Amino acid sequence: DSGVTQTPKHLITATGQRVTLRCSPRSGDLSVYWYQQSLDQGLQFLIQYYNGEERAKGNILERFSAQQFPDLHSELNLSSLELGDSALYFCASSRGDGNTIYFGEGSWLTVV
Amino acid sequence: QQPVQSPQAVILREGEDAVINCSSSKALYSVHWYRQKHGEAPVFLMILLKGGEQKGHEKISASFNEKKQQSSLYLTASQLSYSGTYFCGTEIEAYKYIFGTGTRLKVLA
Numbered sequence: 500d501s502g503v504t505q506t507p508k509h510l511i512t513a514t515g516q517r518v519t520l521r522c523s524p525r526s527g528d529l530s531v532y533w534y535q536q537s538l539d540q541g542l543q544f545l546i547q548y549y550n551g552e553e554r555a556k557g558n559i560l561e562r563f564s565a566q567q568f569p570d571l572h573s574e575l576n577l578s579s580l581e582l583g584d585s586a587l588y589f590c591a592s593s594r595g596d597g598n599t600i601y602f603g604e605g606s607w608l609t610v611v
Numbered sequence: 612q613q614p615v616q617s618p619q620a621v622i623l624r625e626g627e628d629a630v631i632n633c634s635s636s637k638a639l640y641s642v643h644w645y646r647q648k649h650g651e652a653p654v655f656l657m658i659l660l661k662g663g664e665q666k667g668h669e670k671i672s673a674s675f676n677e678k679k680q681q682s683s684l685y686l687t688a689s690q691l692s693y694s695g696t697y698f699c700g701t702e703i704e705a706y707k708y709i710f711g712t713g714t715r716l717k718v719l720a
Contacts, residue, residue, distance in 0.1 A: 555708075589652060
């Protein structure tokens, strides 16, 4: 158990819908990262937050947005879902730069 | 832009050594290495922050050649538990990461 909690573990939704994935980082970790992993695209970095502020954006679509709240939990919002958004979404956290990054178990999203 | 890892796949016997390479076309701030077993989340192995830095983690170590924009992961005296897919994560801009193509490693008894 990494200490990073992601919910929900699995969800199935229809195209065009909107979902929210939630992540609770390890206690004391200020950085939260979001990643997408799919068979054809591999592991992709989406976005990083540090202590509530957005730090870097990767290959995150405009239909996707994220935020980190004052209690440091984070949410990834995926809207206007397409079949190609079906993937495993990981959240990870770390204390800060150069520290070990701990991954949650992921949220499986299936868009039908 | 995606870093290229080599080899794509490797099969070892227990006790054998392996080297996995990660080459980037862009200058790097840092390199991370991860191992992911099938159906599980990636596990962070180590980060290399400076060119030429070498770090170790049990029998797994890595080097970072900043000039060549390359990193190598060294697995010595491999164990069954080392099986999985290894990814390098390259920091191409401050805090922005791109992951390598992955190397599947299988250790046989």
